[in-house]
Amino acid sequence: MGLPAYRIFTMNIPPKQLPMDRPPLDEPGFERDLARLAKALGHPARVRIVRFLLARDACMCGDIVEHLPLAQSTVSQHLKALKDSGLVQGTIAGPRVCYCVDRKVLERFRDLVGRLQPCLEADPDCRGLLDQQEEP
Amino acid sequence: MGLPAYRIFTMNIPPKQLPMDRPPLDEPGFERDLARLAKALGHPARVRIVRFLLARDACMCGDIVEHLPLAQSTVSQHLKALKDSGLVQGTIAGPRVCYCVDRKVLERFRDLVGRLQPCLEADPDCRGLLDQQEEP
DNA sequence: GGATCCTATCGTAGTTCTACGATGAGTGCA
DNA sequence: TGCACTCATCGTAGAACTACGATAGGATCC
Numbered sequence: 001m002g003l004p005a006y007r008i009f010t011m012n013i014p015p016k017q018l019p020m021d022r023p024p025l026d027e028p029g030f031e032r033d034l035a036r037l038a039k040a041l042g043h044p045a046r047v048r049i050v051r052f053l054l055a056r057d058a059c060m061c062g063d064i065v066e067h068l069p070l071a072q073s074t075v076s077q078h079l080k081a082l083k084d085s086g087l088v089q090g091t092i093a094g095p096r097v098c099y100c101v102d103r104k105v106l107e108r109f110r111d112l113v114g115r116l117q118p119c120l121e122a123d124p125d126c127r128g129l130l131d132q133q134e135e136p
Numbered sequence: 137m138g139l140p141a142y143r144i145f146t147m148n149i150p151p152k153q154l155p156m157d158r159p160p161l162d163e164p165g166f167e168r169d170l171a172r173l174a175k176a177l178g179h180p181a182r183v184r185i186v187r188f189l190l191a192r193d194a195c196m197c198g199d200i201v202e203h204l205p206l207a208q209s210t211v212s213q214h215l216k217a218l219k220d221s222g223l224v225q226g227t228i229a230g231p232r233v234c235y236c237v238d239r240k241v242l243e244r245f246r247d248l249v250g251r252l253q254p255c256l257e258a259d260p261d262c263r264g265l266l267d268q269q270e271e272p
Numbered sequence: 273g274g275a276t277c278c279t280a281t282c283g284t285a286g287t288t289c290t291a292c293g294a295t296g297a298g299t300g301c302a
Numbered sequence: 303t304g305c306a307c308t309c310a311t312c313g314t315a316g317a318a319c320t321a322c323g324a325t326a327g328g329a330t331c332c
Contacts, residue, residue, distance in 0.1 A: 031183040038183075042175030043320085047167040047252075054253065061279060071322055076280060078320090095278050095329040106253050113246050116186065117239060179290085197309060210291055212310060217289095231299040231308050 030112065037109040040085030045070060046078050050087065050101055058100035060093075166248065173245040176221030181206060182214050186223065186237055194236035196229075 041047055049064055056063070061079065065072045079099060082088035086105045091098045177183055185200055192199070201211045215235060218224035222241045227234045 031180040031187070035178055035180040035183050038174040038176075039178030040174075042171055042178040044167040044171040045320095047171050047174075050252065051167070062277095072279075073281080073323075074321055080280085081319095092329090095276095097279065103253065110246070110249050110253070113249050116183075117190065117242050117246070181290095198307090201309095206290095207292055208309075209293075209311080213290075216310080226309095228298090228309095231306095233309060 030115075034109075034112040034116070036085055037087065037105070037112065040082055040087050041109075043078070043081075045075075046082055049075070049078060049082065050106075053088065053099055053101045058098050060096040060098055062096070064099070166251075170245075170248040170252070172221055173223065173241070173248065176218055176223050177245075179214070179217075181211075182218055185211070185214060185218065186242075189224065189235055189237045194234050196232040196234055198232070200235070 041050065045068060048068065052064060052067060053059065061072070061076060064079070065075045068075055070078075079088065079090065083090055087102060087109070089100055089102050091100075177186065181204060184204065188200055188203060189195065197208070197212065197215065200215070201208045204211055206214075215224065215226070219226055223238060223245070225236055225238050227236075
């Protein structure tokens, strides 16, 4: 019964519905949120769109289409992916839609990435540990 | 001849081979690198693997398999994706392979995300700009 | 009301992702 | 040499991604 075990990693299902056959890590939403935001930025076109929006603070869909070598429908699809992730907001302004980056979400993404590396300066890398295993 | 226009965003082709029919942004590799690293972290299982590796500094594949509800082959596939992105390094240590996170790459990822938001504190959000377009 | 502009959505085709089991390659030990 | 262990790779099936053109919906303008 229930979902297969690998569904533990499905991003679209709330954590409480997931059959956690192993104890979750400290923050159950951490991995899902980070993965969701990272996935949204996991395409060069979407990175460019976000940069474009940040540079202009806000602009409409047509502006983005003009500056990308992609069809209008494809750009709209990328914008939908960005909106679904929360990174981008779209506000209807008359016949057009004004898009802008939700800087709080972007900051949260930055924060999540930062929390990934808790002790960057502590051990420079794992070389020493590897040498211990290889040489004796 | 040549590649279709949307191939401008293909991540696996060096920039010089790309038919840039529009001028590139300031840093040609920026978007590709950020997208590549973000894509690597765009799956909850890979985020967990990276966290797991960071918590232990380094460990072998079997340890990861034990702590994930995934088959060994699937974990190996995720590790390959992480290795291809550069985030993770694998070192052969006898019959096993010792994996660790390349903290320099992780830091570069964090830097790329940080450079995405050049002036976070400047304009809090784009609401003002939206109001300008909506109301007058 | 009708024309126009902007954007979202539909339908579709090809590619990529993601999961699994099975198998193979490599190392170390008896 | 043979066995055990570890991990990568192969083959495959289903889902998701990504591109496009075509079309529909909503707002504005004449």
